[in-house]
Amino acid sequence: MAECEIITLSLTKEQKEAIEKLFEDNKWELTYQTIEEQKNLQPVPQERVQVCPYCFLSHCVATTNENSPWLGEGQTPSNYNPSVRKGLYRRFWKCISNLGGWDVEQYLRKKERLGEGRPNMVYHQRQVMSECVLKLVRSRYPNPHSVPYLGHKWE
Numbered sequence: 085m086a087e088c089e090i091i092t093l094s095l096t097k098e099q100k101e102a103i104e105k106l107f108e109d110n111k112w113e114l115t116y117q118t119i120e121e122q123k124n125l126q127p128v129p130q131e132r133v134q135v136c137p138y139c140f141l142s143h144c145v146a147t148t149n150e151n152s153p154w155l156g157e158g159q160t161p162s163n164y165n166p167s168v169r170k171g172l173y174r175r176f177w178k179c180i181s182n183l184g185g186w187d188v189e190q191y192l193r194k195k196e197r198l199g200e201g202r203p204n205m206v207y208h209q210r211q212v213m214s215e216c217v218l219k220l221v222r223s224r225y226p227n228p229h230s231v232p233y234l235g236h237k238w239e
């Protein structure tokens with residue numbers, strides 16, 4: 085047999101079968117080892133996990149719930165949307181609460197910095213709804229074009 089070289093290939097099932105067939109057709113000898121890749125995976129170091137700059141959660145609460153059935157598909161701009169949004173903020177409040185997001189130090193500092201009663205912030209049960217949630221909910225259930233978002237007064 086001719087001199088052999090050992091190479092490492094990362095193959096899909098289909099590619100592997102094609103190579104096996106090629107070797108079989110040529111009556112070549114094929115030896116291979118399967119590397120259990122999972123075992124070699126290093127856990128992602130904590131500091132490299134991307135934290136959302138708005139809700140301060142490592143898995144942004146807005147992104148995580150983007151496809152939740154309760155969020156719905158959204159609707160066209162309407163005067164009824166503020167009340168829809170209000171219900172959704174309540175759910176997000178609960179999600180963030182379950183994830184401990186209202187106790188995160190960065191959030192507490194942000195809340196302190198903002199103070200209460202800012203007209204453009206949305207409050208629910210005395211917590212400031214994060215911008216990522218506002219952006220998502222407002223994009224799904226927008227106000228009519230001429231109606232500004234007035235934060236806690238309307239939402």
Ligand SMILES: [Zn+2]
Nearest residue numbers: 136139144216
């Ligand atoms: Zn977020």
